[in-house]
Amino acid sequence: MATVNPPAIVILGPGALETARRVQHCYDGARVHALQGRVEGDVAFAELGAHLRALYASGTPIVALCAAGIVIRCVAPLLANKGAEPPVLALAEDGSAVVPLLGGLSGVNVMARAIGDALGIAPAITTSGELRFGTCLLNPPAGYALASLDQGKRFVSDLLAGEPTRVEGGAPWLDDVDLPRDAAARHAIRVSPHAWDGTREQLVIHPRSIVAAVGETRGQLAAKVNTALAAQGYAALALAALLAPASAMSDPAWARAADELGVPLRFVRGTDTAPNALLEACGLPTRFEADGVAFAVADAPIDPQMLGQARGKVSVLGLGPGRTDLLAPAARAALDDATDIVGYATYVDMAGPLRANQRRHATDNREELQRARHAFELAGEGRRVVVVSSGDPGVFAMAAAVLEALEASEDARWHAVELEIIPGISAGLATAALAGAPLGHDFCMLSLSDNLKPWAVIEKRLAHAAQADLVMAFYNPISRARPWQLDRALDIVRRYRTPQTRVVLGRDVGRPAQSLRHTTLGALRAEDVDMRTMVIVGSSTTRGFARSDGGEWVYTPRWYREDALPTNASLA
Numbered sequence: 205m206a207t208v209n210p211p212a213i214v215i216l217g218p219g220a221l222e223t224a225r226r227v228q229h230c231y232d233g234a235r236v237h238a239l240q241g242r243v244e245g246d247v248a249f250a251e252l253g254a255h256l257r258a259l260y261a262s263g264t265p266i267v268a269l270c271a272a273g274i275v276i277r278c279v280a281p282l283l284a285n286k287g288a289e290p291p292v293l294a295l296a297e298d299g300s301a302v303v304p305l306l307g308g309l310s311g312v313n314v315m316a317r318a319i320g321d322a323l324g325i326a327p328a329i330t331t332s333g334e335l336r337f338g339t340c341l342l343n344p345p346a347g348y349a350l351a352s353l354d355q356g357k358r359f360v361s362d363l364l365a366g367e368p369t370r371v372e373g374g375a376p377w378l379d380d381v382d383l384p385r386d387a388a389a390r391h392a393i394r395v396s397p398h399a400w401d402g403t404r405e406q407l408v409i410h411p412r413s414i415v416a417a418v419g420e421t422r423g424q425l426a427a428k429v430n431t432a433l434a435a436q437g438y439a440a441l442a443l444a445a446l447l448a449p450a451s452a453m454s455d456p457a458w459a460r461a462a463d464e465l466g467v468p469l470r471f472v473r474g475t476d477t478a479p480n481a482l483l484e485a486c487g488l489p490t491r492f493e494a495d496g497v498a499f500a501v502a503d504a505p506i507d508p509q510m511l512g513q514a515r516g517k518v519s520v521l522g523l524g525p526g527r528t529d530l531l532a533p534a535a536r537a538a539l540d541d542a543t544d545i546v547g548y549a550t551y552v553d554m555a556g557p558l559r560a561n562q563r564r565h566a567t568d569n570r571e572e573l574q575r576a577r578h579a580f581e582l583a584g585e586g587r588r589v590v591v592v593s594s595g596d597p598g599v600f601a602m603a604a605a606v607l608e609a610l611e612a613s614e615d616a617r618w619h620a621v622e623l624e625i626i627p628g629i630s631a632g633l634a635t636a637a638l639a640g641a642p643l644g645h646d647f648c649m650l651s652l653s654d655n656l657k658p659w660a661v662i663e664k665r666l667a668h669a670a671q672a673d674l675v676m677a678f679y680n681p682i683s684r685a686r687p688w689q690l691d692r693a694l695d696i697v698r699r700y701r702t703p704q705t706r707v708v709l710g711r712d713v714g715r716p717a718q719s720l721r722h723t724t725l726g727a728l729r730a731e732d733v734d735m736r737t738m739v740i741v742g743s744s745t746t747r748g749f750a751r752s753d754g755g756e757w758v759y760t761p762r763w764y765r766e767d768a769l770p771t772n773a774s775l776a
């Protein structure tokens with residue numbers, strides 16, 4: 205099968221960038237992963253070994269522009285389990301050699317050929333079956349599954365040793381393959397939904413051509429399906445999908461069953477939830493029924509996408525302040541998996557590069573509820589929607605708007621959607637980390653925007669927070685439409701805090717234009733701040749000291765005594 209995920213193209217220096225970009229053009233959605241501090245790519249990483257192992261463990265195909273030996277050493281600790289092996293290739297920086305290293309069964313040689321074509325070089329293919337037949341017989345295309353890998357290997361060695369073979373059943377992908385064919389051969393490649401009977405001379409490949417439909421979950425659903433298939437002599441691997449009524453969408457029992465069976469779960473809308481009616485709604489005649497499960501068997505693989513719809517999903521996520529290495533891996537995974545990206549245009553851009561088949565729904569900043577509703581509309585149709593915010597989605601951002609839209613909706617489809625909120629690193633936390641630890645003691649986060657709350661409420665909260673000696677992180681401190689509010693806010697805080705109170709200003713934190721300024725409450729002016737600035741006003745205990753590089757660390761001690769420095773004992 206061709207690789208499903210786009211590869212990570214890993215580079216260690218600027219000399220590899222041009223070759224990396226050429227390979228990137230071959231794969232929709234591929235990103236260039238670049239060693240931090242050495243070269244700029246799409247994704248930054250700090251340490252090659254750890255990064256390659258993380259990619260490998262997550263099943264991401266790897267094209268590493270460095271010595272083959274380095275790559276092997278890096279992933280070596282993970283090689284014991286040969287089953288789940290993404291393709292790994294080493295590519296010479298100058299594009300003069302491409303070497304498939306790992307992932308023979310997940311399409312590494314196909315990738316090596318494609319990259320070789322793009323760079324105008326011959327790939328260093330070393331797999332004997334592949335060299336002889338020009339394809340890997342043990343890696344059938346999407347929609348087909350190999351019955352037994354061990355038997356498959358024996359079969360291929362027999363062919364390499366000179367045995368001819370027949371092909372039984374529909375195997376269109378073998379049409380152009382240079383096999384030693386003989387209609388009377390003892391060996392046979394058999395394409396069939398029927399289970400392999402153990403014959404050594406057969407390479408059995410199952411078309412995923414069977415659909416199981418169940419009207420209600422009772423008992424061990426997956427076991428029931430497998431038992432019924434076995435009773436009819438069919439292979440479990442020939443199953444293409446599990447069908448269920450749309451009314452069952454939120455019931456986790458179905459998802460578990462589909463997971464156990466290793467097939468997609470598809471839902472059918474309509475009032476008749478009898479198993480054979482579910483099949484009929486998808487245009488499939490029932491071949492047999494057993495124990496409340498109806499089965500259809502087609503002549504060729506069935507594309508599950510053509511059956512009913514999937515359960516849609518809305519993932520509300522935070523991109524962090526901007527730097528890709530401050531984006532949670534869970535958020536990255538949701539972005540990679542999404543069919544639709546919804547959000548303010550700047551953030552949708554920040555979430556990229558997206559694949560051509562991922563739909564962008566970039567809207568204006570203020571239409572938050574409308575954006576949330578749009579996300580549910582899309583997910584109601586079975587799409588996997590990501591709603592992007594900067595920082596954390598729950599901090600003055602989309603998560604609350606999404607929940608507000610859902611609570612107000614009576615649409616059962618919206619409530620059946622799978623909803624997850626994935627946290628991100630909020631601007632306040634990112635700014636604090638740059639400065640040191642100004643949020644090291646009790647603090648509060650306040651938005652100074654009076655778009656959605658009366659200004660009087662903001663004033664009252666500011667006074668209380670200032671009085672309580674909380675460190676304050678101001679979001680939305682100022683904008684063209686709200687020019688005077690920051691000065692008013694600072695006046696209130698100045699009633700309770702001295703002019704010497706530490707203030708940290710982070711602007712475009714985690715982005716290329718990042719800047720950090722240290723000042724005091726007395727010196728702070730509204731002109732120092734814009735809408736891309738995070739303002740952290742210290743408490744009475746927030747302090748600073750010189751860094752060895754000439755800057756300054758600002759922190760708020762964990763203890764609460766205005767007149768004392770920590771002793772070694774209290775730090776222990």
Ligand code: SAH
Nearest residue numbers: 595596599601630631680712713735737738
């Ligand atoms: N959900 C976001 C905040 C959205 S409110 C988060 O958790 O970070 C928008 C405000 O956040 C801006 O007006 C600014 O005050 C602050 N902000 C967002 N990104 C920032 C960044 N990269 N640097 C500094 N401040 C930022």
